[in-house]
Amino acid sequence: MTPALEVEHVTVRYGDVLALDDVSLRLAPGRVCGLVGVNGAGKSTLLQAVTGTVRPGAGRVRVLGDDPARARRRGAIAYVPQQEAVDVTFPVSVRDVVAMGRYGRLGPTRRLRAADHAAVDAALERVGLTALADRQVGRLSGGQRRRAFVARGIAQEADLLLLDEPFAGVDKGSEATVVRLLRELAADGRTVLVSTHDLHALPDLADEAVLLRRSVVFHGPVPEALRPETLAGALGLATGTVASRTGAAGEGAAA
Amino acid sequence: MSPLDLLLEPLGYEFMVRALATTVLAAVVCALLSCWLVLVGWSLMGDAVSHAVLPGVVLAYVVGAPFAVGALVFGLLAVVLVGAVRGGGRVKEDAAIGIVFTTLFALGLVLVSVTPSDTDLNHIVFGNVLGVSTSDLVQVAVLAAVAAATLLLKRRDLVLFAFDPTHAHAIGLSPRRLGALLLGVLAVTAVVALQVVGVVLVVAMLVIPGATACLLTDRFGRMLVLAPVLSATSAVVGLYLSYWYDLASGGMVVLVQGVVFGVVHLLAPHGVLGRRRAGRAAAVADEATTARPEAAPVV
Ligand SMILES: Nc1ncnc2c1ncn2[C@@H]1O[C@H](COP(=O)(O)OP(=O)(O)OP(=O)(O)O)[C@@H](O)[C@H]1O
Ligand SMILES: [Mg+2]
Numbered sequence: 001m002t003p004a005l006e007v008e009h010v011t012v013r014y015g016d017v018l019a020l021d022d023v024s025l026r027l028a029p030g031r032v033c034g035l036v037g038v039n040g041a042g043k044s045t046l047l048q049a050v051t052g053t054v055r056p057g058a059g060r061v062r063v064l065g066d067d068p069a070r071a072r073r074r075g076a077i078a079y080v081p082q083q084e085a086v087d088v089t090f091p092v093s094v095r096d097v098v099a100m101g102r103y104g105r106l107g108p109t110r111r112l113r114a115a116d117h118a119a120v121d122a123a124l125e126r127v128g129l130t131a132l133a134d135r136q137v138g139r140l141s142g143g144q145r146r147r148a149f150v151a152r153g154i155a156q157e158a159d160l161l162l163l164d165e166p167f168a169g170v171d172k173g174s175e176a177t178v179v180r181l182l183r184e185l186a187a188d189g190r191t192v193l194v195s196t197h198d199l200h201a202l203p204d205l206a207d208e209a210v211l212l213r214r215s216v217v218f219h220g221p222v223p224e225a226l227r228p229e230t231l232a233g234a235l236g237l238a239t240g241t242v243a244s245r246t247g248a249a250g251e252g253a254a255a
Numbered sequence: 256m257s258p259l260d261l262l263l264e265p266l267g268y269e270f271m272v273r274a275l276a277t278t279v280l281a282a283v284v285c286a287l288l289s290c291w292l293v294l295v296g297w298s299l300m301g302d303a304v305s306h307a308v309l310p311g312v313v314l315a316y317v318v319g320a321p322f323a324v325g326a327l328v329f330g331l332l333a334v335v336l337v338g339a340v341r342g343g344g345r346v347k348e349d350a351a352i353g354i355v356f357t358t359l360f361a362l363g364l365v366l367v368s369v370t371p372s373d374t375d376l377n378h379i380v381f382g383n384v385l386g387v388s389t390s391d392l393v394q395v396a397v398l399a400a401v402a403a404a405t406l407l408l409k410r411r412d413l414v415l416f417a418f419d420p421t422h423a424h425a426i427g428l429s430p431r432r433l434g435a436l437l438l439g440v441l442a443v444t445a446v447v448a449l450q451v452v453g454v455v456l457v458v459a460m461l462v463i464p465g466a467t468a469c470l471l472t473d474r475f476g477r478m479l480v481l482a483p484v485l486s487a488t489s490a491v492v493g494l495y496l497s498y499w500y501d502l503a504s505g506g507m508v509v510l511v512q513g514v515v516f517g518v519v520h521l522l523a524p525h526g527v528l529g530r531r532r533a534g535r536a537a538a539v540a541d542e543a544t545t546a547r548p549e550a551a552p553v554v
Binding site for chain 1: 294415417419423478
């Protein structure tokens with residue numbers, strides 16, 4: 001089966017900051033993968049390397065077997081930006097935002113046809129925002145806004161959804177709603193790569209986890225990823241009580 | 256004199272008819288563009304491009320070419336130069352804009368000083384809408400039509416570009432190309448507005464209408480209606496005032512737009528008083544639910 005996402009030996013530098021160092025990663029379709037790492041570990045950079053916003057200095061990315069440019073044109077990649085990346089005062093409605101998911105498949109003026117309106121309505125329904133569809137995006141709670149952007153990815157019919165810290169500043173209830181939604185999308189055969197700081201939610205959210213610290217230090221099942229010794233070594237938290245038990249892992253990560 | 260005469264008398268003069276037509280065209284197309292400029296944060300870019308066209312206008316007079324051609328060439332040149340100066344990453348965008356537009360404007364001033372005296376610097380710098388010739392009007396009409404049609408046909412892509420360029424990129428559109436398109440339209444529009452208010456005040460027509468409309472509505476589609484209507488109305492009022500009281504026409508057009516913005520800023524739902532009202536309503540609601548008035552926000 002073609003992997004939904006293949007990242008091979010990708011290296012990204014910003015000037016003299018090495019943000020990603022020889023990152024390789026493979027995701028099978030229909031999976032939710034949690035991307036975990038401390039601030040500055042390179043999570044956003046990795047997601048942007050997949051969308052092509054950031055150009056890798058070395059290595060290559062494949063989305064469902066295509067190079068990223070072709071995958072983008074096919075509408076295969078949906079990106080849900082970090083909360084701060086969105087101008088919430090912008091005069092567009094929730095429905096406008098979801099409709100933007102359809103633009104790639106429309107004519108030059110991006111005029112929506114009946115099928116597109118139906119897809120937008122269906123996506124709004126699915127994330128439970130039908131009643132708020134005509135609100136300006138800024139007048140939503142953080143969790144509702146996350147759902148609006150996920151709806152945009154649904155309307156786009158993207159195969160690969162990338163979400164950058166969708167749970168930051170979102171209450172538990174909204175978080176649970178988004179988690180359920182992402183699980184449903186994976187059950188439909190879509191692939192979800194989601195960066196998060198919330199380790200408690202990881203078991204409910206993800207089938208597998210990637211621990212990132214400039215390169216991939218662990219990729220595997222969530223329970224294994226959450227073992228203190230794995231976490232400590234991978235995230236560079238190896239101190240005090242954990243350190244004695246994680247000598248091997250810590251050295252492995254440091255080498 | 257009846258109010259109707261006040262409106263009709265100036266129309267007896269052909270120069271006033273041309274002036275009104277030019278003013279309305281410029282006001283409408285500037286207002287359309289301003290809706291995007293204020294949202295993308297490119298107000299300063301509007302100022303830059305309008306100043307940078309000065310040498311182009313002077314050279315066009317010297318060689319006898321249509322002024323629009325010269326202005327357009329230098330407007331686009333300014334856009335390219337700003338991109339080039341900023342490109343290295345060391346010089347920030349506002350500095351790059353500051354460098355490019357002042358240098359080109361200075362070049363224009365020098366060119367004016369060495370060319371024969373029939374290029375009137377005052378007219379270029381402060382506008383001369385009462386002296387617009389029929390051929391000027393034709394140029395303005397063509398450019399305004401091109402700019403307005405481009406904006407309206409590509410409005411959804413341009414909104415997407417302004418709102419979320421990362422998504423635009425992720426679905427295979429090119430934010431760079433959309434940005435370039437908007438800058439191209441900006442150069443064309445600056446040339447149009449130049450005729451009415453002159454180099455110095457173009458930025459006002461490129462910013463005030465969009466900013467005013469932004470205060471009045473949460474819908475971009477409505478901004479695209481409100482901004483041109485407000486802009487054209489203020490511009491015409493300004494022009495009439497300048498006719499009847501013998502005041503600087505470009506100055507009056509911008510002054511009325513500024514006053515309208517001020518009034519809206521005070522009264523609009525998103526304006527000063529609107530926020531106060533909303534604040535008070537919230538405070539009252541808080542009092543009702545918490546019965547702790549001292550904890551309620553007052554403004
Ligand atoms: N535009 C940029 N220019 C220079 N350095 C950058 C840029 N963006 C990120 N970096 C650097 O690259 C590294 C990885 O950053 P990135 O934003 O990918 O981390 P992250 O894991 O998403 O962090 P966070 O949890 O804080 O969002 C950091 O050291 C950061 O300082
Ligand atoms: Mg990040």
